[in-house]
Amino acid sequence: MEDKEGSNPGAEFTSESSWTLSGGGPDSVSNGLNYFFDRESTGILSEFGWDLPPDHADEFGRFAELDRTETRRELEGIFSGSQSCAAADDQVARCSVSGTPSNPGGPAGMSTSNPSVSSSSSEDPPEKSTGSGGKQSEIPSKVKKKRQKRIRQPRFAFMTKSEVDHLEDGYRWRKYGQKAVKNSPFPRSYYRCTNSKCTVKKRVERSSEDPTIVITTYEGQHCHHSVAFPRGGLISHEAAFAGQFTPAISQLYNPGSQLHREIPPSITQSQSHSHQAPIDVGESRSELKPTSEPPTDEGLLGDIVPPGMRNR
DNA sequence: CGAATTTGACCCGCGC
DNA sequence: GCGCGGGTCAAATTCG
Numbered sequence: 001m002e003d004k005e006g007s008n009p010g011a012e013f014t015s016e017s018s019w020t021l022s023g024g025g026p027d028s029v030s031n032g033l034n035y036f037f038d039r040e041s042t043g044i045l046s047e048f049g050w051d052l053p054p055d056h057a058d059e060f061g062r063f064a065e066l067d068r069t070e071t072r073r074e075l076e077g078i079f080s081g082s083q084s085c086a087a088a089d090d091q092v093a094r095c096s097v098s099g100t101p102s103n104p105g106g107p108a109g110m111s112t113s114n115p116s117v118s119s120s121s122s123e124d125p126p127e128k129s130t131g132s133g134g135k136q137s138e139i140p141s142k143v144k145k146k147r148q149k150r151i152r153q154p155r156f157a158f159m160t161k162s163e164v165d166h167l168e169d170g171y172r173w174r175k176y177g178q179k180a181v182k183n184s185p186f187p188r189s190y191y192r193c194t195n196s197k198c199t200v201k202k203r204v205e206r207s208s209e210d211p212t213i214v215i216t217t218y219e220g221q222h223c224h225h226s227v228a229f230p231r232g233g234l235i236s237h238e239a240a241f242a243g244q245f246t247p248a249i250s251q252l253y254n255p256g257s258q259l260h261r262e263i264p265p266s267i268t269q270s271q272s273h274s275h276q277a278p279i280d281v282g283e284s285r286s287e288l289k290p291t292s293e294p295p296t297d298e299g300l301l302g303d304i305v306p307p308g309m310r311n312r
Numbered sequence: 313c314g315a316a317t318t319t320g321a322c323c324c325g326c327g328c
Numbered sequence: 329g330c331g332c333g334g335g336t337c338a339a340a341t342t343c344g
Contacts, residue, residue, distance in 0.1 A: 175317055177336060190335070194316090203335090 153199075157217040159207070171195075171222060173202060184208030195224050 173191035181188045186206035193200040200220040207213040 174315085176338090178318075179334065179336095182333065188334085192336095201335095 153220040155217050155219045160214045161212050162214045181205055198222050198224055
């Protein structure tokens with residue numbers, strides 16, 4: 001079986017190591033590592049709840065809100081056609097966030113407005129957790145209970161060059177499903193945060209195009225601390241994050257700007273991976289394009305604070 | 313023994 | 329309206 005992600009407590013999980021995606025890994029896969037950010041990814045951060053200065057947000061705010069349909073389609077499109085992503089540039093990946101269908105305010109709202117919004121979209125789903133939606137086996141196959149409508153929450157996908165599927169991100173996840181992915185020999189795994197109050201989910205799959213690339217998609221925001229970062233550290237992490245991020249961003253877009261909030265869920269992993277990058281889940285495949293000149297900052301995303309911590 | 317994972321079935325939404 | 333594929337559930341199984 002596989003080692004459970006996040007199963008290892010923060011003990012050996014220094015904020016630095018855990019959130020560092022740079023290919024620092026002992027066995028980083030040969031090629032380069034690091035990851036790259038581009039406009040989209042930054043926008044995503046914002047969309048996902050990481051506040052970016054307005055100007056920045058605006059600058060990177062090309063993340064149009066997507067209605068559920070688009071969202072889903074884009075997302076699926078990207079994944080099913082992950083080739084596009086991977087193909088874009090074997091070294092580059094991107095991320096994106098999809099809008100929250102049920103949330104009129106849309107992702108944008110939650111992003112820059114206020115910290116507490118984190119729950120705005122990620123909380124409403126009374127749909128699950130309680131299993132409300134669903135038990136079906138317990139009912140006669142003929143009288144199955146209808147599930148509640150699925151409520152999509154903002155998503156944030158990352159492409160990571162890694163040999164392991166399970167990337168440490170400081171949270172504990174419970175696998176609740178696995179599905180074969182069309183056009184891909186690799187299955188997609190579904191995980192849910194083990195925190196009962198947390199509705200965050202994530203999907204993990206490998207790119208059919210490049211098996212070394214792991215695509216991790218997060219949905220929702222954590223409402224608790226990560227295992228890796230039991231408490232505090234927010235400031236420092238923030239600072240660190242901003243400090244490390246800004247350069248990269250400014251490098252590409254607008255110097256002087258800085259991130260204000262934490263980082264998205266997971267972007268980490270402790271094992272072998274050579275690089276990771278966010279994927280724009282909300283963008284159409286056709287728009288996926290490699291970043292012109294990806295920064296090679298190894299610490300680019302080191303020291304990140306998961307969204308969930310922002311509420312602290 | 314409790315927790316996590318596996319796995320098949322079922323539901324839902326979308327495209328045709 | 330139908331079929332397909334994604335996403336989720338939960339019983340069974342495995343693991344610590």
